[in-house]
Amino acid sequence: MIRAAIVGLGRWGQTLVNSVQGKSEKLRFTHAVSRDPVRVRDFTAEHGLETIGALAAVLEHSAIDAVVLATPHSLHLEQILASARAGKAVFCEKPLTLTKADALRAAEVCREAGIVLGTGTDKRFFPAMAALAQIAASGELGRLLHIEGNFSNEVPAKQFSAWRDSSDESPAGGLTGTGIHVLDSFVHIAGPVRRVTAQLLSHRPPPDPLDTLSVLLEFEGGVSGLLAAVRSTPAFWRVHVFGRSGSAEALGRTELIIRKSGIEPERRTFAPADSVRINLEAFADAVAGRAPYPIPPREIVDVVAAFEAIVTSAGSHGRPEDV
Numbered sequence: 001m002i003r004a005a006i007v008g009l010g011r012w013g014q015t016l017v018n019s020v021q022g023k024s025e026k027l028r029f030t031h032a033v034s035r036d037p038v039r040v041r042d043f044t045a046e047h048g049l050e051t052i053g054a055l056a057a058v059l060e061h062s063a064i065d066a067v068v069l070a071t072p073h074s075l076h077l078e079q080i081l082a083s084a085r086a087g088k089a090v091f092c093e094k095p096l097t098l099t100k101a102d103a104l105r106a107a108e109v110c111r112e113a114g115i116v117l118g119t120g121t122d123k124r125f126f127p128a129m130a131a132l133a134q135i136a137a138s139g140e141l142g143r144l145l146h147i148e149g150n151f152s153n154e155v156p157a158k159q160f161s162a163w164r165d166s167s168d169e170s171p172a173g174g175l176t177g178t179g180i181h182v183l184d185s186f187v188h189i190a191g192p193v194r195r196v197t198a199q200l201l202s203h204r205p206p207p208d209p210l211d212t213l214s215v216l217l218e219f220e221g222g223v224s225g226l227l228a229a230v231r232s233t234p235a236f237w238r239v240h241v242f243g244r245s246g247s248a249e250a251l252g253r254t255e256l257i258i259r260k261s262g263i264e265p266e267r268r269t270f271a272p273a274d275s276v277r278i279n280l281e282a283f284a285d286a287v288a289g290r291a292p293y294p295i296p297p298r299e300i301v302d303v304v305a306a307f308e309a310i311v312t313s314a315g316s317h318g319r320p321e322d323v
Contacts, residue, residue: 005066009034136243147189191219193306
């Protein structure tokens with residue numbers, strides 16, 4: 001059992017704890033770092049968490065194997081570096097960092113320290129997405145030509161958080177909240193991105209944002225792509241991969257549609273699964289030495305590199321940006 005500390009107990013920090021606490025035989029949260037222990041007192045008591053006021057104290061604690069970061073994005077790099085230097089495995093919510101240079105530094109320091117680096121792009125573990133990636137990699141669709149996806153929801157409007165709505169912490173509209181999950185799936189399936197062109201149209205600013213992000217992508221392998229994220233609209237997930245011999249489309253967490261010439265589309269439905277728990281348990285397996293972490297550092301860095309290019313392009317009114 002990996003013993004972990006959660007750093008940050010906002011909405012998503014609590015989601016991470018809830019996904020495994022009392023359910024997983026691989027990872028258990030024992031400590032929590034919160035700047036406002038009184039606010040989270042009921043939650044920590046319910047889940048048996050010892051509250052500590054600062055990350056530094058957690059890093060000195062010999063009974064803690066790993067640190068899970070659910071903190072403002074601009075804090076990630078220094079917190080990852082401190083965790084690695086203390087010999088603690090570190091799982092960091094997405095985006096890992098806000099720039100490629102910082103992502104490279106984080107990955108390198110973790111490699112040198114010999115510790116596992118995990119990241120919170122859990123949507124690739126949706127059952128439909130796992131099947132989609134497998135089909136794309138198998139060659140069943142033929143040569144891959146194009147990929148497109150959309151992840152939109154109403155979370156920013158319904159659950160306001162000041163730092164999440166800062167343009168410095170969360171640039172390019174829905175990119176940090178939802179779009180990065182699609183981007184992670186793209187990189188996982190189609191490889192590194194070469195060039196992006198992004199458009200951000202804002203109809204209303206936070207705290208009740210109404211905006212759309214549209215991104216045109218070119219991948220190093222010659223695949224083209226389209227990514228969209230809308231704030232705010234009812235929750236929607238879709239990733240569609242097109243190949244010479246067919247296409248496969250993941251709709252939501254559990255539905256996959258496969259289309260091939262001359263036959264009716266094949267619809268597959270999968271049993272629901274908690275992608276957050278799957279990701280954390282995969283991280284725990286890697287920390288325990290049972291299996292490699294399934295999101296390799298090169299993919300983590302490639303996602304941040306494309307993320308940074310999208311932010312730059314969106315901020316320059318759609319100027320194409322090399323990754």
